[in-house]
Amino acid sequence: MEAAYGGFLRRCAEAAERLSSLFREKANVLVVGHNDADALSSLGILCGTAHLLDATYVAVSVPRMEEVFADESYREFDAVVFVDMGSGYLNLIGERISAPVLVLDHHKPLPVERPPNVFQVNPHDFGIDGSTMVSASGVTYLVCRNVTEEARVYSPVAVVGALGDLQDKDHGRRLVGLNELVVREAEELGLMRVEEDLILYGKGFRPIHEALASTNSPFLPGITGNEAAALKLVLSAGIEPRNGDSWRTISDLSPEEKARLVEALASHLSSVGAPQSLMSELTGYVYELTGEEPGTPLRDAREYATLLNACGKTGNAWIGISIAMGSRGWVMREAERVLAEYRSSVARAMEFAMRREVREEMRNIVVLKGGTEIDPRQISSVASILSSSNLLPPDKPLVALAQEGGIVKVSARASSALVEQGLDLGEVMRVAAERVGGRGGGHKMAAGAEFPADRTTLFLIEVDGLVGEVLARARAGKQLRLV
Numbered sequence: 001m002e003a004a005y006g007g008f009l010r011r012c013a014e015a016a017e018r019l020s021s022l023f024r025e026k027a028n029v030l031v032v033g034h035n036d037a038d039a040l041s042s043l044g045i046l047c048g049t050a051h052l053l054d055a056t057y058v059a060v061s062v063p064r065m066e067e068v069f070a071d072e073s074y075r076e077f078d079a080v081v082f083v084d085m086g087s088g089y090l091n092l093i094g095e096r097i098s099a100p101v102l103v104l105d106h107h108k109p110l111p112v113e114r115p116p117n118v119f120q121v122n123p124h125d126f127g128i129d130g131s132t133m134v135s136a137s138g139v140t141y142l143v144c145r146n147v148t149e150e151a152r153v154y155s156p157v158a159v160v161g162a163l164g165d166l167q168d169k170d171h172g173r174r175l176v177g178l179n180e181l182v183v184r185e186a187e188e189l190g191l192m193r194v195e196e197d198l199i200l201y202g203k204g205f206r207p208i209h210e211a212l213a214s215t216n217s218p219f220l221p222g223i224t225g226n227e228a229a230a231l232k233l234v235l236s237a238g239i240e241p242r243n244g245d246s247w248r249t250i251s252d253l254s255p256e257e258k259a260r261l262v263e264a265l266a267s268h269l270s271s272v273g274a275p276q277s278l279m280s281e282l283t284g285y286v287y288e289l290t291g292e293e294p295g296t297p298l299r300d301a302r303e304y305a306t307l308l309n310a311c312g313k314t315g316n317a318w319i320g321i322s323i324a325m326g327s328r329g330w331v332m333r334e335a336e337r338v339l340a341e342y343r344s345s346v347a348r349a350m351e352f353a354m355r356r357e358v359r360e361e362m363r364n365i366v367v368l369k370g371g372t373e374i375d376p377r378q379i380s381s382v383a384s385i386l387s388s389s390n391l392l393p394p395d396k397p398l399v400a401l402a403q404e405g406g407i408v409k410v411s412a413r414a415s416s417a418l419v420e421q422g423l424d425l426g427e428v429m430r431v432a433a434e435r436v437g438g439r440g441g442g443h444k445m446a447a448g449a450e451f452p453a454d455r456t457t458l459f460l461i462e463v464d465g466l467v468g469e470v471l472a473r474a475r476a477g478k479q480l481r482l483v
C-alpha cells in the first residue's frame with residue numbers, strides 16, 4: 001500500500017527533516033491551526049511531537065486565517081507551521097511571512113506560484129484526494145512519525161481527525177486510502193481495534209435511549225433530540241433498558257438484541273418516510289481506541305472527534321489540543337464539561353434550524369437563515385447535521401448562514417450525487433465570496449465563506465447562479481472550470 005503513495009510519503013519525510021532541524025536548533029516555532037476536530041488533532045500531534053523533542057513552540061487555534069495577520073506577533077517567530085490551513089492562502093502567506101513556513105494541509109491548493117520560503121505537504125499535489133483519502137491530522141502524523149518513532153503513539157489521533165472531517169464516506173463508513181494506512185499502523189501498535197457495529201453516539205457510556213437521542217450523524221428524524229421517543233423505541237424492540245439499578249448501554253446488548261434494535265429503528269425510519277440510505281449509515285466500521293478508558297468519549301474515535309470539535313468551537317481549543325497531546329485527569333474533566341455544554345447549545349441551534357420558516361428554497365440552493373440566533377462557530381455543525389437529515393431536497397446544496405457583528409459566516413454542504421454531477425462547493429464559495437468582497441473555499445462536498453453582512457442577498461444570488469450554471473453544464477455533459 002505504501003508504494004502507491006511513494007511520492008507523497010517522500011514529501012512527508014522531507015518536511016520531517018525540516019521540522020526536526022527546527023526542533024533540534026530550538027528555533028522558536030509558531031504552530032497555527034484551524035479550530036475543528038481535524039485541526040485540533042493535527043495541533044495535538046504536532047505539539048506532542050515537539051514536546052517529545054523538548055522543542056520550543058507556541059500553538060494557536062484560529063477560526064480564520066486573517067486572525068493570524070491581525071497583529072504583528074507572528075513576526076517574532078523563527079518559523080511558522082500551518083496545519084489544516086494554508087494551502088488556500090499561499091499568496092498571502094508568501095507576502096506576509098519572511099521566515100520559513102511549513103504548510104501541512106489537505107485543502108485544495110490555489111493554482112498559484114509557490115512562495116520560495118513555503119514548503120507545502122498536500123495530498124492534492126500527488127493526485128491524492130484530500131477530502132476522502134487523508135485529512136490534515138493524517139498528513140501531520142505521516143510527517144511527525146518521521147521526526148521521531150515515538151510519535152507513532154499519535155496514530156489513533158490521526159484517525160480521530162479524519163473522522164472529524166467526515167472522511168468515512170466509503171461503504172460501511174470505512175476509512176480508505178492513506179487514512180487506512182494510518183488505521184493499520186494504529187492497529188499494529190495495539191492502540192486501535194476496528195469492528196463493524198452500530199454507530200451511535202455514546203454507545204459505550206450512555207443509556208441506550210440517550211445514545212439514540214444524541215445521535216446527530218446521521219440525524220434520525222423523530223429520535224434525535226427526543227429521549228422519550230427513543231425510550232419508546234427501545235421498549236418496542238423488547239429490550240430491557242435497565243439492569244437492576246443502572247441503565248444498560250448499547251455495548252451491553254447481545255448481538256440478538258442489537259439486531260432487534262436495528263430492526264425497530266429501520267421500521268420507525270421507514271414509517272416517517274426517511275430514506276433507506278439512512279440505515280446504512282447507522283452500522284459500519286467503528287474505530288475503538290483501545291488505550292483509552294472504557295466508558296469515556298475518547299474510547300470511540302468519532303466521539304473523540306466530537307469532543308475536540310466542542311472544545312474548538314467554544315473558544316476552548318487549548319483543552320482539545322492538550323487532550324490530543326495526551327493530557328487526561330482534570331483537563332479531561334474540563335473537556336467533558338465543555339462537551340456537555342456544547343451539545344446542549346447545538347441542540348438549541350438545531351431546534352431553531354428545524355423551523356420551516358428559517359429555511360428558504362431558491363432555484364438551485366436551500367438557504368438556512370441562522371441570523372444571530374445561531375452562533376457562527378456552530379454553523380458548520382448545524383449544516384452537517386441538517387444535511388444528514390432527510391428534511392432537505394437532495395438535489396440542492398444547503399447554504400447555512402449565521403451572523404456576528406457585520407460579518408456573515410457561511411457553511412455549505414452538497415450531496416455526493418451533486419458532486420458526481422460536477423459540483424465543487426469549495427470553488428463556488430470561493431468565487432461567490434470574492435465577488436462580494438469576502439473569502440471562501442473548502443472541499444467539494446463541504447465548504448465555507450465569510451463576507452460583509454450587507455452583501456447577503458447579493459452573495460446568495462451569486463451562489464444560486466453559480467450552482468445552477470455548473471449543474472446545467474455538467475448535465476449537458478461538459479466539464480468546465482469556473483471563472
Ligand SMILES: [Mn+2]
Pocket residue numbers: 038039084106135136165
Ligand atoms: Mn481538515
